Amino acid sequence: MTGTVAAVAIGRNEGERLIRCLTTLCEQLDRVVYVDSGSTDGSVQAARELGVEVVELDTSIPFTAARARNAGFEALKKSGLPDFVQFVDGDCGVEPGWIAAALAEFGNQEGLGIVTGWRSEIHPEASIYNALTDFEWHRPAGDIAACGGDMMVRSDAFDALGGFNPSVIAAEDDEFCTRMRKAGHRIFRLPLPMTRHDAAMTRFSQWWQRAVRSGHGFAQVGDLHPDYFVTERRRVIVFGAILPAIALVALIACLPVLLIAVLALYALSYFRTVQGLRREGLGLNMALRQSVFLSLSKFPNMIGMIRYRLRKLRGSAMSIIEYK
Template sequence: MNPRVAIVAIGRNEGDRLKACLASLPDVPIVYVDSGSTDGSVELARKSGAMVVELSPDRPFTAARARREGYEALCEQGCPDFIQFIDGDCALQPGWLDQALSAMEDHLDWGIVTGWRREVYPDASVYNALCHHEWDRPAGDISTCGGDMLVRAAAIKEAGPFDDHVIAAEDDEFCVRIRIAGWTIHRLPLEMTRHDAAMYHFEQWWKRAVRSGHGFAQVGQMHPPYFARERQRVVVYGMVLPALAGLGLLFFWPLTILSLLVYGVNFLRIAQGLRGEGLETARARRLAALITLSKIPNAIGMLEFYRRRLLGRRMHIIEYK
């Protein structure tokens, strides 16, 4: 294995998922960054041979902070040319790192290479199925990617590391800066990681959607017009239509009916689009229902960001598992 690469894995109370993650990693320098776990994750990582960084609880835990401190811990020992970031609920697929490194060495303008993330148990719940669908994106040059990525150290030095204060969509925010610095982000047509969302309850999905809305607002505010379309949809379907429906119940019931019809049309449009992507009808309808409903918790997350910003509050992480 190329000695110029190292791995930063991050986690918080991932349990057996972290065990699977660490077992999947090749024989290269590994830093595991822990965000206040209470399930023995730190001891597990040390036994695996990884260098462990335990984040101090004096500041909010965020995935961005974990990745930044992991990167800085690596560089204290001599910064490698490439860093593979991976979340503790993911397992790296055999052969990925060799192929990704080869691609990076062939394309010196690539700052980030990523691949396909797949769910381990996509049929365990409709929420897992939705994650599985979200990860299914085309290969080629892309604007942003998720937190599993191989990054060129030179690109981090130019663009800066992950920003601690971004509590959701921190990977999007990082990728925006990488592209601003002039680097290309590329998705290879290869399976990179297997992810275990472990979402089996509506409450978990709801919190995840709230977190996404917070990310839309925060990253959109930092890098306008990024997430502009997402924010517009949330305003319409998560704020305006619910408000009109509520006013209709109080003053003019046809307004409520009209609002529900708009939701219905949006649901049918999303379901039709999913069917066009190859999903069978029943699954397309289930996912379309969640996507339609998600705008309401997205709106809650966006409003929470603006509330925190207005009051000068810290941006604390929103956890769903």
Template sequence: MPNDTLIPAIGLVLIGRNEGERLVRCLASVPDEVSAVVYVDSNSSDDSVQQARNVGAHVVELDLSRPFTAARARNAGYAALKAMGVPLDFVQFVDGDCAIVDGWVAAASEALVADPGLGIVTGWRAEIHPDTSVYNALCDFEWHRPAGSILTCGGDMMVRVPAFDGVGGFDDTVIAAEDDEFCVRIRKAGWKIERLPLDMTRHDAAMMRFSQWWKRAVRTGHGFAQVGDLHADYFTRERTRAWFYGAVLPAVAAIGLFVSAWIVLAVLGIYVLSYLRTTQGLMQEGLPRPSAMRQAVLLSLSKLPNVVGMLTYLWRRKRAAPMKIIEYK
């Protein structure tokens, strides 16, 4: 039911799976402005459920009847908040590997109160340990995007309740980029999305190995394909670049091995030019040259696992197979 006072009623949905100490840190960061907390657990094998109960959070444990997805978990948490019968104007969603920055919830709710046309507000996410690995550093750079009016945002967001209800929440079947897909429908419903120039959450990617980065990039590619299938006008550039650099050029190079070495050299030249442009672009965005050069390598290579993820989605769709999550940690 709506809140009739001038102070907005804010609920919080926290989702997680085997987050351990990261979840403890997240629970401890929940501010006093939040009137109700729901933790949604996706079959953790650690003590996540008990840790959430220890601090008084309402716990929802997802069953195994359907594949786990972040979208399904967020919807279940939102439904639990509604079922609790507490006044609810806005809902803050946060992932269990994040901690909420002091002052964020108050600032986000003030922005929503000030502009009734805003459906979603988000802020800046940052890595807790950006210097631990090049993969964490890449995540930290990805999180810090320009503030202002935006098209989509990540899963850490504060949402106006009528906006969430109006679009029917998240799509449970989308296993990656479900936040992008949700934001696309929010905007199509006439709501605005804004990124405030404020720190919002501290994230712990805990990505230390190449194999973890690869799986994360595969998941990203799956998101490109699945969300692009649902909204043909979204992720078009990302899908085109992935197919070109991750599939077409390798195929041309393979043919060149049997036809002409010049073809192989031409393909290598295209990759080198792309790498140099990426490095230059990262430097223009503020990264020092050494960091830009390292991250450009990963961004250039990412098209290969992106294609793996896109093909995985297409294969699953063709076979009408379940869209199971791709975990990297």
């Protein structure tokens, strides 16, 4: 398919990761906009030295990835909106040939609003947290319900929807994709490498914060679209709130049978998770290790969901939750 494509990359203190991201974009596109969210590591200067247009967000307004992507899109509109926009996170490098492949797919199929591909980690072996993230990215190709922030979007569809919701601080891509589907557009994942991500997670605290952010996203996006993240919210409530509460009652009331029953449910959930990961192709040792964190994640997820509810109740700003 013929059509014009430009890119919007967003970032905050990404350092060398940003340079890699912008370089891989400039190798495939003539128009690239970088939107910076208050970096203090020289990212803005580095981007300008690469010849990339830079948009610096107003620091007096809470940063969100959604707000940054919208600002990049508006910058493109000022100089002539392209037919398609490739959004990329600043910690991702774009694979050679991806732009051409995604553009071609828009011409191959009717009704596409978004085309995405496979993201993978650069260093999945560096930590169990990177390995978890790498496996998280591996999802089936074909028509999908939602995708991450790395995506090529039809510009007129994006404009008609008003872009991303800037108040959504986590899972803003899921929220946008949900509106895209409800507007009648398809979302398609090509079975091709798209971007190489650098999670750079080496500490438990980073993983915990990322899981808190995910829980916040479950709650906030679920508020906007009650039919989305239903299973995720239910699991978090059961394993992150109800069962711990029952266990606490069992301890206080000296009810060992009840406590054993709760522990048995956690054990059952753990082994079912292991089996699920094995079916998806993960080796036994890694499946056993990753299932520990997937089971444990319900607790920080619950914290994130509660944090969202408290923020909404108080009318507080939905500020970002950073993990690196």
